[in-house]
Amino acid sequence: MQKGYWIVRVDVTDQEQYKAYVAANAAPLKKYGARFLARGGRYEVPEGVTRARNVIVEFPSFQAAHDCWHSPEYQAAIAFRLPASTIDLVIVEGYDGPQPA
Template identity: 30%
Template sequence: MTAYAIAHVQEVTPHPEVAEYISRITKTFEPYGGRFLVHGAEHEVKEGAWPGQVVVIGFPSIAEARAWWESDAYRAIAPLRSRNIEGDIILVPGVGEDYDATVIAEAMLEALPPQ
């Protein structure tokens, strides 16, 4: 099942380390089947606030996403990011092709106390 590394980049301090990080990151996730799905694109805020930028990297599974995150290659460049970029990063598994949100809705309704 596809998984994603999602970064909500909120503040970037201009620095040569940021350019180095960006130039090196692709080679760190390619061995794990990763690829950029969103990078540097403009986004539209429809509700709430979402300052900054969004980065999404897709992986074949959550295992590959975790392996990339913990890899020596990524750990070697991570300080280039963390010293100069503020934001949040998550790894999250996607849903399968047979996912049906109505099943979740029905379970939520069944868990409610009788009215």
């Protein structure tokens, strides 16, 4: 089974309010087996556009990634995030096929 990922780009406009979102999202992320692969940190934009913060969250499966976002617990956390940030979030299934030689 391929893993699932959230690929998130974020512009935070209210750091204090955003901290409430981070605290509220901890329980649903844990419940669905999430693991941060990238969470802010240094980045480069060689092509296209981005936001100020980039996050990649790994889940044990695409279904877990989907279910976490749609869960009542995560939807409650979103209420803290909405007034504090603008995001782009994509839920992606992992790839386990052939790789470049």
